[in-house]
Amino acid sequence: MPVKDSLFARNPSVLIFLGVLALFVAAVTVLGEGVGLGLISTSFVKTLGKTLCLCLIAIAMDLVWGYTGILSLGHFAFFGLGGYMIGMWLMYARTETIVAASLAQAEIPPTPQEIRDAIGTQIFGVVGASDFPAIWAFAHSLPLQLALVVLVPGLLALVFGWLAFRSRVTGVYLSILTQAMTLALSLYLLQNDSGLRGNNGLSGLQNIPGAADVPQSLLSIWFFWGSAAALALGYVIAAFVVSGKFGSVIRGIRDDEARVRFLGYSVEAYKLFVFTLTAVIAGIAGALYYPQAGIINPAEMAPIASIYLAVWVAIGGRGRLYGAVIGAGVVSLLSTWFTGGQVPDLPLGIYTIKWVDWWQVLLGLGFVLVTLFAPKGIGGLFDLISGRRAPPRHGADLGPDTGSFREKEAEQ
Secondary structure, three states: OOOOOOOHHHHOHHHHHHHHHHHHHHHHHHEOOOOOOOOOOHHHHHHHHHHHHHHHHHHHHHHHHHHOOOOOOOOOHHHHHHHHHHHHHHHHHHHHHHHHHOOOOOOOOOOHHHHHHHHHHHHHHHHHOOOOHHHHOOOOOOHHHHHHHHHHHHHHHHHHHHHHHHOOOHHHHHHHHHHHHHHHHHHOOOOOHHHHHHHOEEEEEOOOOOOOOOOEEEEHHHHHHHHHHHHHHHHHHHHHHHHHHHHHHHHHHHOHHHHHHHHOOOOHHHHHHHHHHHHHHHHHHHHHHHHHEEEEOOHHHHHHHHHHHHHHHHHHOOHHHHHHHHHHHHHHHOOOOOHHOOOOOOOOOOOOOOOOHHHHHHHHHHHHHHEEEHOOOOOOHHHHHOOOOOOOOOOOOOOOOOOOEEEEHHHH
């Protein structure tokens, strides 16, 4: 591939982003408790690792909404499914270790079936059950559960997207459908007979099987590295997708779907590819997030979470991959700061503002202000700093009006 046609030449922000991310990872590693100076606590390293995972799903959201024009209010469902898939193995393997050690003290060695029955009782006793549901068939195998992290969100997105896009559902109707999908999934998982422990969810996910002797300070750094690597890879993949002719087509779908369809492109196929790809990215992000959080339950998949995700991308600047990362990172860390009780209350005489209660009001106000006065979001500031302008348009019109694509644009 010629240098001028390479990904980095078409999208120079990729190298800048990777460089900044590498410096950030190096700084946290040096300052963290795991292998560094101990100036950053283990809990904050976990917070930073989780923030990187949220940045990854924000990239997915920006790809499907900012570039393709599909306002999905269901991507946190894919995020949660990825967490559940890896959480099943984590909980099974940890419980198996505990049960095997306990039964080893018996005079008669337990059979494999007795061990499995004891594991089932330990995991599902909280919901009054002891048998393993069918969805736990592969919970004993890490490779299979890792495959499900990708396959389950991907297949759900593929089926849902195929049904929605072939029916040409667009706009607010599609957003409502994705939100309904998320709500239905979360309500189903709330039931005790769903096979995933209902409202109790999966807990103890921070205890990694086979790493009982490894301190949490070191595990947090490992997961932080893994989250950073996934974010870097996700950014490169997303940048590749939005570059070149494929990126031009999905932007065209966002701006004028009817015209792109008239030009002969299979709009539904492009939408389905992007929707499925972003669901897979969201699932991977969730699989890295919840072992650092330590617990997952159906509340994590409530529709409000996907709405927050859209707010993050809007504040950061949709249609800019780095804007999505900035929006998710800034809002996530501010949320942790305000809701963690670290900000002192503000007394106003007759009323005292408690930031824990007022944080969502601030977030909503920020979203409204950005929408009204800074539609390009925080990422738009980089346009002002760099003096970025719209690309020059030269050549003859390729359509019946002066707003059509031009020859030079068609060649890029």
